Amino acid sequence: MYLNHFEYYAPRTAGEAFELVGRLGDQAKVLAGGTDLMLILKEKLIKPQYLIDINGVKEFQGIAYAAGKGAVIGAATKISEVEHSAIIRDKYFALYQAAGELGSVQVRAMATIGGNSCHASPAAETPTPLVTLRARVVIKSAAGERQLPLEDFILGNRKTVLGVGEILTGFILPEPAPRSASRYAYIGLRNAMEIDAVNMAVNLVLEDDGRTIKDLRLVMGSVAPRPLISAEVPAILVGQEFGSELVGKAAAAAAGEARPISDIRASAEYRREMVAVLARRLLQEAFDAAREV
Numbered sequence: 313m314y315l316n317h318f319e320y321y322a323p324r325t326a327g328e329a330f331e332l333v334g335r336l337g338d339q340a341k342v343l344a345g346g347t348d349l350m351l352i353l354k355e356k357l358i359k360p361q362y363l364i365d366i367n368g369v370k371e372f373q374g375i376a377y378a379a380g381k382g383a384v385i386g387a388a389t390k391i392s393e394v395e396h397s398a399i400i401r402d403k404y405f406a407l408y409q410a411a412g413e414l415g416s417v418q419v420r421a422m423a424t425i426g427g428n429s430c431h432a433s434p435a436a437e438t439p440t441p442l443v444t445l446r447a448r449v450v451i452k453s454a455a456g457e458r459q460l461p462l463e464d465f466i467l468g469n470r471k472t473v474l475g476v477g478e479i480l481t482g483f484i485l486p487e488p489a490p491r492s493a494s495r496y497a498y499i500g501l502r503n504a505m506e507i508d509a510v511n512m513a514v515n516l517v518l519e520d521d522g523r524t525i526k527d528l529r530l531v532m533g534s535v536a537p538r539p540l541i542s543a544e545v546p547a548i549l550v551g552q553e554f555g556s557e558l559v560g561k562a563a564a565a566a567a568g569e570a571r572p573i574s575d576i577r578a579s580a581e582y583r584r585e586m587v588a589v590l591a592r593r594l595l596q597e598a599f600d601a602a603r604e605v
Contacts, residue, residue: 316359326371330454334477345423348431382487387426406441406494406513435508440533444513450482468537492517493601499586509578512590516598535570563591
C-alpha cells in the first residue's frame with residue numbers, strides 16, 4: 313500500500329493551477345480532498361508522475377448565494393461545509409441531506425464536492441441531488457471556460473468529460489422555483505461509512521392550487537453507470553393532482569427504468585424493489601414539503 317514516486321505541486325492561484333495541468337498533461341492528477349484519490353493511488357490503480365494539490369486555491373472554494381439567481385459552490389469546497397451551510401439546507405435540501413450521509417465526520421472534513429463528481433462512482437452521494445437540482449458544472453483551463461449540466465459531465469463509472477488541462481472549478485445551482493421542495497435518501501447495509509446500494513433524489517414543483525404537479529425531476533444513483541434521470545415518472549405525474557394511486561404507478565415505473573447490477577452490497581432484484589420504495593417515500597415527502605413553502 314505504498315504510494316508510487318511522484319512530484320508534488322501546491323499552486324496558490326487558479327492561474328498557477330491551470331498552467332500546471334496544461335503543462336503536465338495526462339501524467340498529472342489533481343488532488344482536492346484525496347479521500348478517493350489516495351485509495352486508488354495506494355492500490356496502484358493509477359501511477360501519476362505529478363500530483364497537483366488545489367486545496368490552497370481560494371477561487372475554487374466556498375458557497376455563494378444571490379437571491380433570485382441561485383448558488384455557486386466551489387469544487388474544492390469540503391463536504392462538511394456543504395453539510396453545515398444554512399443556504400444549502402434552506403434552498404437545496406436534497407443536497408444538504410446527501411452531504412450529511414457521505415462517509416464519516418472525518419471523511420466529510422476532507423472530501424470535496426467536486427471530487428465526489430470527478431471520481432464518478434455510480435454510488436456517489438452528491439451527484440444524484442445535484443443532477444436533480446439541475447446543477448451545471450464549470451470547467452476551466454488556461455484556454456477558457458465551458459459549462460454543461462452535471463449529467464453530461466459524468467459519462468460512466470470513473471469516466472468524465474474532463475480533458476487534458478481542464479479542472480472542474482465549481483457548480484451553479486439555479487434558484488429554486490416557488491412551491492418546490494427536494495428530498496434525498498439512500499438504502500445501505502448500515503447507517504454510516506456505507507457505499508449506497510441505491511440512492512435517489514426528487515425535486516417537485518406544485519401549481520398554485522397546491523395539489524397539481526407543475527414540474528418534477530427524479531434521479532437514481534447506484535442503479536446505472538451514472539446518475540439516471542427518470543423519464544417515465546414526470547410523464548406520469550406532471551400535470552396531474554398528487555395522489556397515492558399515481559404515486560404507486562410512478563414508483564413502479566422508476567423501478568422499471570433502473571438498470572442495476574448484482575454485487576456484494578445488493579442484488580439487482582433488491583435494488584429495483586428499493587427504487588420503488590424510495591420513489592414512493594421521496595415523492596410524498598417532497599409533495600408535503602412543497603405545500604408548506
